[in-house]
Amino acid sequence: MNRTYDFLVIGAGPAGMAAAATAAKLGVATLLLDEQPDPGGQIYRGIESRGQAGVEKPGVSQADSARGLRLTQEFRASSAAYQAATQVWQLEAGGKVYVTNGERASCISARRVLLATGAMERPVPLPGWTLPGVMTVGAAQILYKTSQWLPPEATWIAGSGPLLWLYAAQVIEAGGPIAGILDTTPKSNYAHALRYTAGALRNRAYLDRGMALQKMVRKAGVRIVKDVSAVEAKGDEHVSVVRYHAGGHWREETVAMLMLHQGVVPNAHATRSLGAKHRWDALQRSFAPEVDVWGNLSVEGYAAAGDCAGIVGAEASAVQGKLAALEAARAIGVITQEQRDVEAAPLRAELTKHLPVRPFLDQLFAPRASLLVPRDDVLVCRCESITARQLRDAVGLGAMGPNQVKAFTRCGMGPCQGRLCGLAAAEVIAAARGVGMAETGVFNVRPPLKPVSLGELAGLEV
Numbered sequence: 001m002n003r004t005y006d007f008l009v010i011g012a013g014p015a016g017m018a019a020a021a022t023a024a025k026l027g028v029a030t031l032l033l034d035e036q037p038d039p040g041g042q043i044y045r046g047i048e049s050r051g052q053a054g055v056e057k058p059g060v061s062q063a064d065s066a067r068g069l070r071l072t073q074e075f076r077a078s079s080a081a082y083q084a085a086t087q088v089w090q091l092e093a094g095g096k097v098y099v100t101n102g103e104r105a106s107c108i109s110a111r112r113v114l115l116a117t118g119a120m121e122r123p124v125p126l127p128g129w130t131l132p133g134v135m136t137v138g139a140a141q142i143l144y145k146t147s148q149w150l151p152p153e154a155t156w157i158a159g160s161g162p163l164l165w166l167y168a169a170q171v172i173e174a175g176g177p178i179a180g181i182l183d184t185t186p187k188s189n190y191a192h193a194l195r196y197t198a199g200a201l202r203n204r205a206y207l208d209r210g211m212a213l214q215k216m217v218r219k220a221g222v223r224i225v226k227d228v229s230a231v232e233a234k235g236d237e238h239v240s241v242v243r244y245h246a247g248g249h250w251r252e253e254t255v256a257m258l259m260l261h262q263g264v265v266p267n268a269h270a271t272r273s274l275g276a277k278h279r280w281d282a283l284q285r286s287f288a289p290e291v292d293v294w295g296n297l298s299v300e301g302y303a304a305a306g307d308c309a310g311i312v313g314a315e316a317s318a319v320q321g322k323l324a325a326l327e328a329a330r331a332i333g334v335i336t337q338e339q340r341d342v343e344a345a346p347l348r349a350e351l352t353k354h355l356p357v358r359p360f361l362d363q364l365f366a367p368r369a370s371l372l373v374p375r376d377d378v379l380v381c382r383c384e385s386i387t388a389r390q391l392r393d394a395v396g397l398g399a400m401g402p403n404q405v406k407a408f409t410r411c412g413m414g415p416c417q418g419r420l421c422g423l424a425a426a427e428v429i430a431a432a433r434g435v436g437m438a439e440t441g442v443f444n445v446r447p448p449l450k451p452v453s454l455g456e457l458a459g460l461e462v
Contacts, residue, residue, distance in 0.1 A: 005031045005081070007328045008097060008110035010088055010270070013041020014068075014314045015306025015321035016116035017075040022325035024080035026334055031081040031108065033088060033099060039075060041118055042138070043314045044068035045145045060169045060213065064314065071318060089448035091274050095301045098447075098460070105456040112301055112328040115271055116321060119264040119307035122286070122367065123424045124159075125374045128233025129260065130382060133240075137261035141167050150176030152256045156242050158182035158231045159261035161365045165213040167259075172220045180223035180253065182244050184262070186368050187227050196360035203357035229370060233258050262367045266308050269419055273445040274299045280438035283362040284311055285372075286423065287442055294327035295320060303327065311362070316354035319347050372427040380428060381421040383414020388428050395432040402426050402443045415451055418443040 009020045012034035020032040032039075040047040047068040075082075083101060090098035095110040121138045128134065137157060143149035150171055156179055157164055168178050193200075200207055218224065230245040234252075243252045265286035272278065277290040277298040288310040295303040305324040306317030323344055330340040374380065376389035386409050394408040402418075402425055405411055411425050412418035418425075422443050430440040 003031070003106070004109045005029050006110065006332050006334075007031070007112050007114070007325070008033070008095070008108060009080075009114045009116060010034075010097070011041065011116035011118060011306070011308070012036065012039035012075075012082075012084075013043060013116060013118045013306060013317065014071060015118075015308075015317040015324075016041070016114070017071050017321070018318040019114050019116060019305060019321035019325040019328075020080040020082075021071075021075045021078040022322045023328055024078040026325070026329045028325070028329050028332065028334055030079075031083065031110070032075070033083050033086045033097075033108075035085065035087055037084050039072050039082070039084075040068060042142070043118075044072065045142060047072055050145070060166070060173045060216065067315070087450050087452075088270070089450045089452045091270060091302075091447075091449075093274075093299065093301075100452060100456050103453070103456060105452065105460040107460070110301075111332050112303070114295070114321070114324050114328065115297075115302065115304045115308055116306045116317075117267045117270050117308040118317075119311055120267045120419065122262045122265045123420050123422070124260065124262040124367065124371055125378050125380050125388070125421075125424050126231055126233070126260070126371065127375065127378055128235065128239065130379055131233050131235050131239040133235065133238045133256070134233050134258045134260065137164055137167050137259045138264075140259055141170070144170060144174070148174070150174055151178070151259070153177045154179050154254060154256040155259065156180045156182065156253060156255045156257075157259045157261065158184065158228065158242065158244070159259075159263075160185040160367065161261055161263035162210060162213075162361065163264065164261045165210065165217060167261075168222065169213045169216045172217060172222070178217070178220075178222050179255070180225065181217070182228040182231060182242070182246075183224060183226050184228045184231065184368050184371060185226075185365060186229075189364050189366055192366075193360050193364040196363060199356035199358075200360035202352070203354065206357045206361070229368065231260075231371070262371065263365050264307070264311060265423065266310060267419075268308060269417070269445055269449060271297060271302075271304055271308065272442070273447060273449055274302060276302065276304075280436075281310060283359060283366070285366060285437075286311075287437075293323070295324035296327065312358060313354060316351060319350050319354070323347055372424070373431045374424070374428070380424050381409075381411040381414065383416055383421070384410045384412075386411040386421075391425055391428045392432045395429055399429075400433070401440050402429060403441075405429055406443060412443045417445065417449065 006029040086101040232243040234241040271289040295305045305320040399405045
């Protein structure tokens with residue numbers, strides 16, 4: 001059954017929930033879609049069940065729970081329609097969005113569409129990263145939030161970024177083990193981040209929390225190795241050893257599980273599929289869609305808010321979602337431009353509480369350049385089993401960018417559609433050509449955005 005709404009929001013994280021609740025409050029006919037069974041996104045995943053059941057005790061794990069639960073309750077109390085477990089697989093000009101829910105495909109039309117698809121972990125292939133027992137910190141945190149899963153003894157974490165320290169603290173607080181952390185943050189990052197100290201001090205709460213998390217991890221006796229320049233996972237049928245380079249020497253540790261993390265990047269797959277203009281963010285070292293102050297994309301009728309438009313964090317994402325909702329209400333004639341601007345003034349002021357710290361964090365946790373360009377034998381595209389060597393060979397044959405390399409090698413043609421290998425492949429190609437990422441670009445994204453069956457297509461009303 002095909003439907004029509006004034007405002008369609010894709011993604012039920014902080015930005016999406018805030019946008020839907022704000023628009024509905026203004027009298028805009030709103031629908032919120034999400035792939036997960038419950039609202040919350042990645043950051044507030046399972047927040048309703050955890051909050052109502054009292055699973056989380058006061059401490060690290062509860063730091064953001066009250067805010068997330070309040071935001072979810074505000075959305076639930078609004079008149080916005082909500083459709084969970086729904087996969088978006090095509091976006092078209094004019095606000096046509098094709099989805100699948102319960103193996104049933106349909107088309108939803110909207111006068112305004114907001115993409116609030118959040119962030120994803122940065123893909124950084126390294127030797128042995130496909131071994132059983134190697135996983136990302138983000139995946140481990142999802143297991144913790146949904147089932148209170150804790151890692152086994154002899155678990156090591158390798159990487160850099162705020163999420164790494166947050167997860168380690170959560171595990172420790174829950175009584176779980178973290179044997180050690182291989183911190184790949186380059187020493188030079190600390191000096192480079194100093195230029196953004198003024199902005200960081202305006203958001204001192206973020207810095208205080210980060211230092212508190214690290215202090216908690218150290219106090220628990222977790223071994224921390226600083227300035228790690230290379231990491232390798234080793235094992236036969238399961239990871240058993242992590243090999244790393246630090247202080248001029250290679251060392252090894254026996255592990256039962258190895259978790260990897262190199263920060264998060266905008267999940268811009270949907271915005272790229274629209275053909276919207278994108279920019280290279282040198283600080284976040286990722287591509288993000290170009291948006292104006294209201295989140296408007298270069299494609300008429302579409303907007304983006306939250307981390308999918310540039311990493312800003314959960315609190316700023318919610319504010320951006322509200323601003324996008326005000327703009328949607330203005331665009332469809334529910335409120336005037338003057339009303340929009342009056343309502344937006346305190347929201348803009350609130351953003352100043354969250355955004356000034358971002359350049360400091362982005363520079364401090366910028367990934368080590370040497371880790372972004374894997375050696376020849378490392379798999380870059382797991383779906384099609386394409387190695388870094390094959391990508392370099394394609395460049396040697398005349399492929400100038402990711403899309404030409406895709407035609408040469410099938411890299412990015414698997415089920416993930418380049419989500420997990422896109423940035424990594426672009427890094428390899430840029431290094432092989434000796435040019436910047438802004439020149440290399442990334443894969444073009446074509447529908448379907450997610451796998452869709454012929455049966456679903458056959459049942460689509462046209």
